[in-house]
Amino acid sequence: MRRQPLRLAIGEAARILDEAGVASARADAETLAAHVLGVERGRLPMVPLVDPPVIDALRELVAQRAKRIPLQHITGTTAMGGITVEVGSGVFVPRPETELLLEWGLTLLEGRTAPVVVDLCTGSAVLALAVANARPDAKVYAVDNDPSALAWARRNADTRTAAGDTPITLYSGDITDGRLLAELDGMVDLVLCNPPYVPKTTQVPPEVADHDPAQAVFAEDNGLAVIRATISIAARLLVVDGGVAIEHDDTHGESVPALLSARRVLSRVEDHPDLAGRPRFATARRG
Ligand SMILES: C[S@@+](CC[C@H](N)C(=O)[O-])C[C@H]1O[C@@H](n2cnc3c(N)ncnc32)[C@H](O)[C@@H]1O
Incomplete structure (x- = not known):
């Protein structure tokens, strides 16, 4: 399979989350994509194309979030002040x-x-x-x-x-x-x-x-x-x-x-x- 634009994958993820009633659909789609890629969310524009396994992994996490599992339970962490803590x-x-x-x-x-x-x-x-x-x-x-x-x-x-x-x-x-x-x-x-x-x-x-x-x-x-x-x-x-x-x-x-x-x-x-x-x-x- 060919590499695909990350922008389109995030767009599809945001649409699925929006339909599932997730209030912060676009932000969550981006956070999940960043989690899969192991990059900061702000650096996603630096990743124009992604391999098919990345798309598959993102779809899997989006399916969990669409079941209204908290975003932080999926990524396993959340930040406050200068630190990150594990949650679940x-x-x-x-x-x-x-x-x-x-x-x-x-x-x-x-x-x-x-x-x-x-x-x-x-x-x-x-x-x-x-x-x-x-x-x-x-x-x-x-x-x-x-x-x-x-x-x-x-x-x-x-x-x-x-x-x-x-x-x-x-x-x-x-x-x-x-x-x-x-x-x-x-x-x-x-x-x-x-x-x-x-x-x-x-x-x-x-x-x-x-x-x-x-x-x-x-x-x-x-x-x-x-x-x-x-x-x-x-x-x-x-x-x-x-x-x-x-x-x-x-x-x-x-x-x-x-x-x-x-x-x-x-x-x-x-x-x-x-x-x-x-x-x-x-x-x-x-x-
Ligand atoms: C809203 S959470 C806040 C957790 C954390 N401070 C934060 O901001 O993410 C409230 C916490 O209070 C604890 N809690 C509830 N009643 C309590 C009590 N009577 N004595 C001590 N802790 C209590 C709960 O177990 C829970 O962890």
Whole structure:
């Protein structure tokens, strides 16, 4: 068989994914093509023609994605900050919007030496590891209560340590436990948390419903149960002028700031939009 233009193969892949209801059809087709070819997505224009085995491999991956298997489960990785982590069945796939929460946290750490950072609900440990990568002087703790997520976190942490990053400390713990990390009370510069926050009545796409662990996505109390626990822990852990950032559902742009403001020790409460302009995370400082 003859070599074929990659442009046409990607076009066909995007059409199939679009028909399958994939919202980001073109971007996903390009990412899968880049994955098959082992190149950065931005370098695809440098590959005008591809061999038939490449087309076959791309079609196979596109067929999986058309069944609404998450893109990151197919490629096996996702990026955040300066790092890439492995993800798959049994752990939440980190989302691009969480990058903004990470940026807020890293900005807060500027000018602080050897800061202490806690990542609650760590999942793959992506936030904790991205902080450790950006701030080698930080002491980073990461907590989750799901053994499956912690196994992914352990593997990612080992990979980052082998790559030269400062090791993080992983904890198996429930953040509704009022004494969690009590040894760090009043010592933490930054608490980050992307908790389960989707109200249980919310309809979610198949990628989420069938592949993200339910306890990573949905929370009781109209999605606010784990956020309430996060705020209690942050109020206890933070050093004076430390900061907390909590991702939330786009329907909670007023309720989460109100919960933070209700804590006497927290001040400078703000809510922040995601890249689509929807309310996405709330921050506060310890007064
Ligand atoms: C939305 S995922 C976030 C993962 C990661 N921080 C990220 O941004 O990709 C939420 C995580 O919270 C964990 N989790 C849910 N309830 C918890 C609890 N009560 N205590 C500790 N972790 C919890 C889940 O196991 C899941 O890994």
